[in-house]
Amino acid sequence: MKTELFVPCFVDQLFPETAFNTVKVLEKAGCVVEYNPEQTCCGQPAFNAGFWDEAKIVGRKFINGFSDDTIIITPSASCTGMVKNYYNDLFTNTAIHNKCRTVQGNIYELSDFLVNVLQFDYFGAELDGRAVYHDSCSALRECHIKEEPRQLLSKVLGLELVDMPAGDTCCGFGGTFSVKFDAISSAMAQQKVDNAVSVGAEYIISTDASCLLHLQSYIDKNNVPIKTMHLADVLAHGWGNV
Numbered sequence: 001m002k003t004e005l006f007v008p009c010f011v012d013q014l015f016p017e018t019a020f021n022t023v024k025v026l027e028k029a030g031c032v033v034e035y036n037p038e039q040t041c042c043g044q045p046a047f048n049a050g051f052w053d054e055a056k057i058v059g060r061k062f063i064n065g066f067s068d069d070t071i072i073i074t075p076s077a078s079c080t081g082m083v084k085n086y087y088n089d090l091f092t093n094t095a096i097h098n099k100c101r102t103v104q105g106n107i108y109e110l111s112d113f114l115v116n117v118l119q120f121d122y123f124g125a126e127l128d129g130r131a132v133y134h135d136s137c138s139a140l141r142e143c144h145i146k147e148e149p150r151q152l153l154s155k156v157l158g159l160e161l162v163d164m165p166a167g168d169t170c171c172g173f174g175g176t177f178s179v180k181f182d183a184i185s186s187a188m189a190q191q192k193v194d195n196a197v198s199v200g201a202e203y204i205i206s207t208d209a210s211c212l213l214h215l216q217s218y219i220d221k222n223n224v225p226i227k228t229m230h231l232a233d234v235l236a237h238g239w240g241n242v
Helices: 009-014 016-028 044-048 052-064 077-091 097-106 110-118 137-142 147-153 182-198 209-222 231-235
Strands: 002-005 032-035 071-074 107-109 126-133 157-161 203-206 227-230
Touching: 002 016, 009 016, 009 209, 016 032, 016 110, 016 231, 044 052, 044 077, 052 077, 052 097, 071 097, 071 110, 077 097, 077 107, 077 137, 097 107, 107 110, 110 147, 110 231, 126 147, 147 157, 147 203, 147 231, 182 203, 182 209, 203 209, 203 231, 209 227, 227 231
Parallel strands: 002 032, 002 071, 071 107, 126 157, 126 203, 203 227
Antiparallel strands: none
């Protein structure tokens, strides 16, 4: 299957290896992956900050940067949720209304696409240790993704996936929320990390690099013996560099 890759800003600037691993995973699942190097952002930061005119400019570039007949895959439920849900506020009854609807129907978060479209969940990945899965707000509440990442992780050799208390509670990032309300945001990150540690987890895994960046920052600052990993990096672990 031919696919187009959208690389979110967080991944592009801070976790490029996750983008490469997304390509490896998609190719192993039988996909042909194309990437438009002219792509930038989906417009979510500006939209969430209330700068809707600026978000429209960025969003218009996003929409016009993809073809009408190809599935778009991104390793981010946050960006997927932005396009599928909030582009309605920006582009309904505009000149690109129809193109917007087409793109909204074509975009998928990685785990959703692998499990529900390709029905492919085994990659031969190996990762020894115990892990918890963090349901990002965007994945769980905007994209209704819950079981798909867990199904993929259940097939990773050596990985023990366990539940943690309040697993579906926000990590505290929330984009500009973590800047405007840093004390509350940090306390929420602490609660999430403490809950993961309480069940003996060595890894916190999620679909969103932004959540993981937030949690890893708290982990590093406080020297907590746990590590964050993106789902794509887990699925490519043990074979992706062979």
